[in-house]
Amino acid sequence: MTAIFLREFKGYFNSMLGWVLTGVMLLFGGLYFTAVNLQGGYTDLSYTLYSFIIVLLIFVPLLCMRSFAEEKRSRTDQLLLTSPVSIPGIVMGKYLSLLAMFVVPLGVYALYPLLMKALGAANFAASYSGLLAYFFLGAALIAVCMYLSTLTENQIVAALSGFGVLLVCYLMxxxxxxFTAGSSLALVVFAIILGAASLIIGLHSRSLVLGGGVFAVGCIALAVLFSVRSAALTTAFSAVLGALALFEPFLNFVNGLFDVTALVYYAGVAGLFLFLTGQALEKRRWN
Incomplete structure (x- = not known):
């Protein structure tokens, strides 16, 4: 795992990608820090971090696009999967290298509250708790985009799919x-999600009968729920959509609250997609 981490981390700075992405993060961070904290007079760095949080929609997909897609394109993934390193070791080696790339600009941001204190006043507790939440947010987004990179061998497709998913989460x-107008729209959307899930189950199990059976049973359950408790569909669907709003929990830190549940949520999202990444690699190893 250590060898994979060092290879990946050095690889980013041996090319222009690592330098450009780090420079972009530092550029936007410096501009917003000057505008919000130095000129605007805010003593909390969380406002600055939230102001350019949309930059992560571009930074993270570009950072993660080559993690597995490039390995598949160049067929070096076959050497990686047949190496004595375990699947969790491969996943964590690459993931930690991406996290290290993300931490580089955050290390510079950590100096900003000290600069504010030297020039006047700074809220250290709010600033560093916001920085911690920003790290957890980035860790979750990196795990999502790294998983998407395992689904294709084209880096551009991996970057665009990552941008699309993060954009939907940002706009969630x-x-x-x-979807608060009524349960009918929620029923239609749940049926579409059920159809997509059934198709994935059928393809993974190589049994369209199983996929069709899951879809049929799910449709019956949805129809019964719609006829008995239609309002529950809207409530459940709203809860599902709320769970997909990855950027929303960070607002609690901007408002001055240290939300432990938000950190647990981000850690859970990262853990889930790291597990899915491992399963995708395991399937490719056996294939």
């Missing part, structure tokens, strides 16, 4: 308000 609070 606005999307969530569109």
């Amino acid at each position: 609070p606005a999307i969530q308000t569109l």
